[in-house]
Amino acid sequence: MASVEDVPLLETQGLSKRFAGLEAVKSVDLRLEKETVRAIIGPNGAGKTTLVNLISGRLKPTSGKIYYRGVDITNLPAHKRASMGIVYTFQIVSLFPSLTVFENVVLAVQRRLGRGILLRLDRDSVYRQSEKALELVGLEDEAELEAGALPYGHQRLLDIAMALALQPVLLILDEPTQGLSAGEIEKITDLVKKLSKNTTILLIEHNISVVMELAHKITVMADGSILAEGPPSEVEKDVRVQSIYLGV
Amino acid sequence: MREIGSLPAIFHLSIIAALFVAQFILPPFHHSMLTRIMVLAAYASGYNILLGYTGLMSLGHAMLFSTGLYSVGLTILYLGFEPLAAFTVALISSLVISLLLGAITLRTSGVFFLIVTMIFSQVFYLTTLYFNNITYGDQGFVISQYLHPINMGFFQIDFADRTVKYNLSLLVFSVAFLLSLYVSRSPLGLVLAAIKENPDRAEMLGYNTYRYKLIAFALSGTIAGMSGAVYALVFSYIGSSLAFIHNSINPLLWTLLGGAGTTTGPLVGTMLMVYVIDVTSSFTESYLVVVGIALILIILGFPKGIVGSIRKRWLTWLP
Numbered sequence A: 001m002a003s004v005e006d007v008p009l010l011e012t013q014g015l016s017k018r019f020a021g022l023e024a025v026k027s028v029d030l031r032l033e034k035e036t037v038r039a040i041i042g043p044n045g046a047g048k049t050t051l052v053n054l055i056s057g058r059l060k061p062t063s064g065k066i067y068y069r070g071v072d073i074t075n076l077p078a079h080k081r082a083s084m085g086i087v088y089t090f091q092i093v094s095l096f097p098s099l100t101v102f103e104n105v106v107l108a109v110q111r112r113l114g115r116g117i118l119l120r121l122d123r124d125s126v127y128r129q130s131e132k133a134l135e136l137v138g139l140e141d142e143a144e145l146e147a148g149a150l151p152y153g154h155q156r157l158l159d160i161a162m163a164l165a166l167q168p169v170l171l172i173l174d175e176p177t178q179g180l181s182a183g184e185i186e187k188i189t190d191l192v193k194k195l196s197k198n199t200t201i202l203l204i205e206h207n208i209s210v211v212m213e214l215a216h217k218i219t220v221m222a223d224g225s226i227l228a229e230g231p232p233s234e235v236e237k238d239v240r241v242q243s244i245y246l247g248v
Numbered sequence B: 001m002r003e004i005g006s007l008p009a010i011f012h013l014s015i016i017a018a019l020f021v022a023q024f025i026l027p028p029f030h031h032s033m034l035t036r037i038m039v040l041a042a043y044a045s046g047y048n049i050l051l052g053y054t055g056l057m058s059l060g061h062a063m064l065f066s067t068g069l070y071s072v073g074l075t076i077l078y079l080g081f082e083p084l085a086a087f088t089v090a091l092i093s094s095l096v097i098s099l100l101l102g103a104i105t106l107r108t109s110g111v112f113f114l115i116v117t118m119i120f121s122q123v124f125y126l127t128t129l130y131f132n133n134i135t136y137g138d139q140g141f142v143i144s145q146y147l148h149p150i151n152m153g154f155f156q157i158d159f160a161d162r163t164v165k166y167n168l169s170l171l172v173f174s175v176a177f178l179l180s181l182y183v184s185r186s187p188l189g190l191v192l193a194a195i196k197e198n199p200d201r202a203e204m205l206g207y208n209t210y211r212y213k214l215i216a217f218a219l220s221g222t223i224a225g226m227s228g229a230v231y232a233l234v235f236s237y238i239g240s241s242l243a244f245i246h247n248s249i250n251p252l253l254w255t256l257l258g259g260a261g262t263t264t265g266p267l268v269g270t271m272l273m274v275y276v277i278d279v280t281s282s283f284t285e286s287y288l289v290v291v292g293i294a295l296i297l298i299i300l301g302f303p304k305g306i307v308g309s310i311r312k313r314w315l316t317w318l319p
């Protein structure tokens, strides 16, 4: 018998997803160790987003199983997985654009602190923690603006602030640095680094220097399958990866 | 920040106070118009919780309104219930029917939700016609002779008295109005706003969006039933026409005209529409044409409705 310590935080077994004729994810076995940063890289259309959609519950797999802390979660709805700590930020920024920046984070915080229909919520703690979440990404001065009115980079930061406000156990970031300035990329890199001390992070990222800086382990996907897996130094040397992904 | 805030609170209480004072000033015609408007505005305020707050367009509310209406009518006519007992039955039955109808129809979304709610409501309508030996179908029945005055010791509540009718309408309106204000500023209301705008993201934040939509549906439907119950007590008439699709389209129209998602919009829209129809129906039979034109004008000119536009331009604090 494996001890509790040996159970990976997340494990997929033979996970597959077929879209009308196209097999986007093909029998993927993935194991995520606790409190590490795992990067998934791969060319466009490799199936990275589809894979994390299966993990977060936005999509139902065609076949295969997903275990979280040793428990089968394959059939749980997305909102249940989110409340169990599996938090996913979409590849395309997804906010509540006509609500204020503050209300956007309040939504995350009150979900974590509240029960039932949120009648007996401690508003002071909700507000305090929401302010903290905004400070973490440096958006506190924009709290009362409409979220949809923020510049793109700040919308990304808000999206991430909402995810962090949920205090995730497993945080899935789908290309968080896409379209950001160098300064903003650095901010996110720092955040992820700090966070990784007590959070497991699954990071889909095209920016190779970000991957090299953050990842403890890299999984390379192509054509729906895992092509290679290992620590950054090894994956970098892998000839197949170089030819498929790094374009060398 | 989402708190009721003193300005909106005073504003809403002033509206209720103004409606209260109006009964001492208004000539009889407008007195009875306002009695009607307030019951219907309560209905529209409940409808607004679903359409305006949660973004769900139902064409099934006539069924929920009529559940309250018939609960009062039938229990008084056949079981000899006292008004208060009949009203309690109406509240409970409309809550139960709302939960059942919501649980089924919320499996769908968008235009399918519209159609499925409409189908259920039409089936209900046809049922009231089919059992016309009990419901008296289209012709309906009147309960005024069974509405005995309630003795409150030093004074009597006589349902035939126009002052009683007016204040009963005001009461049901105030409940719906203040409840919708409370919900709009509550954490629950924020979740409903989130679901309206981006349900996928709300789900990924960990909200069971189906359950929240069901809560909104039940709240909205129970207010509809409560309004139907008061309608029966105030106007004493119970008939199938109130279960017909017209009575589902009406609150939709009033809410859109006044401003979906605003707390005062349903009152403004109902008041305007009831007066417009009253005026036009006096010189044209085809008041439905007027309704149609109004709808087109709303969509083209005021997509946010009257109060929605005012809020956007001038009064941004308006809930």
Ligand SMILES: Nc1ncnc2c1ncn2[C@@H]1O[C@H](COP(=O)(O)OP(=O)(O)OP(=O)(O)O)[C@@H](O)[C@H]1O
Binding pocket: A019, A022, A024, A042, A043, A044, A045, A046, A047, A048, A049, A050, A051, A091
């Ligand atoms: N909902 C869908 N219906 C049909 N096909 C889809 C759907 N979602 C993704 N696909 C297809 O599945 C394949 C994998 O897509 P996916 O988005 O997972 O790739 P990705 O690795 O995330 O790519 P990128 O780096 O561009 O984000 C692609 O061929 C895509 O066109």
Ligand SMILES: [Mg+2]
Binding pocket: A048, A049, A050, A091, A174
């Ligand atoms: Mg992708």
